[in-house]
Amino acid sequence: MSATFRGGRLAGIFALSLVGWGVPIVLVAPRPELLAALVLMAVVGASNSVEDVAGFTLLQRAIRDDALSGVLGLIWGAAMGALALGSVLAPILVRELGARSAFVLVGFLLPVLAIAGFRRMRALDVEVAPSRQQQLVDGVPMFGPLSLAAKERLAAKLIPLDLPEGVAIVRAGEVGDRFYFIDSGTVRVGLEYGEKQSGPGDYFGEIALLRDVPRTATVTAVSSARLYTLERADFLAAVTGHALAEAAAHEVVDARLAGTFP
Numbered sequence: 001m002s003a004t005f006r007g008g009r010l011a012g013i014f015a016l017s018l019v020g021w022g023v024p025i026v027l028v029a030p031r032p033e034l035l036a037a038l039v040l041m042a043v044v045g046a047s048n049s050v051e052d053v054a055g056f057t058l059l060q061r062a063i064r065d066d067a068l069s070g071v072l073g074l075i076w077g078a079a080m081g082a083l084a085l086g087s088v089l090a091p092i093l094v095r096e097l098g099a100r101s102a103f104v105l106v107g108f109l110l111p112v113l114a115i116a117g118f119r120r121m122r123a124l125d126v127e128v129a130p131s132r133q134q135q136l137v138d139g140v141p142m143f144g145p146l147s148l149a150a151k152e153r154l155a156a157k158l159i160p161l162d163l164p165e166g167v168a169i170v171r172a173g174e175v176g177d178r179f180y181f182i183d184s185g186t187v188r189v190g191l192e193y194g195e196k197q198s199g200p201g202d203y204f205g206e207i208a209l210l211r212d213v214p215r216t217a218t219v220t221a222v223s224s225a226r227l228y229t230l231e232r233a234d235f236l237a238a239v240t241g242h243a244l245a246e247a248a249a250h251e252v253v254d255a256r257l258a259g260t261f262p
Contacts, residue, residue, distance in 0.1 A: 011121040014054040018114035020047030025107030029100040057148050058121070133158040133228055136181040139201050142252055145244035154238050158228040169219045169227070176208025176215055179235040185225025190218040197222060207253050209235055216257070 024040035024047075063071050093102040133155040137143050143151055158181065163169065169180065169187065182202045189196050189204065198204065208215050209232055239249045 010054045010058050011118065014051060014058060014121060015114040015118050017047045017051035017054060018110045020044075021051060022107045022110035022114075026104050028107075029103040053148065057152070060149050060152065131155060132183065133181075136183060136201070136203075136228060140181070140203050142206070142239060142245055142249035145248060146238065146242055150238065150242075154230070154234065157234045158230055161227040161229050163221045163225050163227065165221055165223050167221045169221060170205065170215050170217070172215050172218045174215045176205060176213075177232050179203065179205040179209060179230040179232075180219075181228040181230070183226040183228055185227075186222040187225060188220045188222050190220070191216075206235070206249060207256060210239070210249055210253055 021044050024043045028037050028040050059071065059075075090102070090106075093105065097105065134152055136158070137151045137155045143154065146154070160183075161180075163185075170176075172190070180203060182198055182200055182204075184200055186197055186199045187202075187204075189198055204217075204219055205215075207213065239245050
């Protein structure tokens with residue numbers, strides 16, 4: 001499911017998932033029939049999945065890598081403690097308030113917390129908004145199947161490269177050592193069957209890396225350009241470590257070698 005999120009703002013999604021987790025529990029109280037309860041619990045399950053992805057992605061954006069494992073440990077410890085406490089309190093609530101009232105009380109808890117904390121969540125979302133590098137990674141089809149967290153880790157490894165007009169970025173026959181994203185400017189790709197121009201949002205360099213062959217084209221900056229590069233090892237680890245991403249990458253390579261890729 002995480003692969004379905006794009007690298008945008010997540011505070012609203014996270015808050016909505018908390019509401020989608022709590023409201024169905026409230027609605028179980030007046031509609032205790034089995035079918036209705038099963039449908040409402042299915043909504044809770046889906047909201048829980050969305051909450052996990054959005055919440056932990058926000059957390060990974062906000063916490064330094066060297067502190068992340070410790071923070072995650074604290075969060076999971078607190079979650080397990082809350083689960084144990086809830087298992088003790090639930091029978092007491094049911095006994096004192098009745099089952100329906102207990103469902104309403106517990107169900108309202110998450111929506112109330114979401115509303116109370118939304119301003120802080122939104123502020124955090126603005127502070128850790130996706131970078132240009134993350135947007136470039138998100139726009140490459142072969143990285144599409146990766147989780148949002150994986151794409152953001154990949155984006156953190158991109159290296160900026162500013163080039164003047166007329167510079168050859170790669171030459172046909174050279175050893176491929178990097179993958180390239182075009183952030184701004186225009187480049188000319190010289191191919192066996194002709195030339196084409198590529199601009200912002202385009203990318204190149206994957207054929208030599210995936211097929212372990214020399215560069216198949218010469219790429220030259222038509223204007224001053226800013227590119228971002230990804231080292232060979234990082235590119236291959238991301239693509240070949242995920243079956244769907246690897247399949248998408250080979251589809252791109254096959255299309256480009258056949259001369260049909262735009």
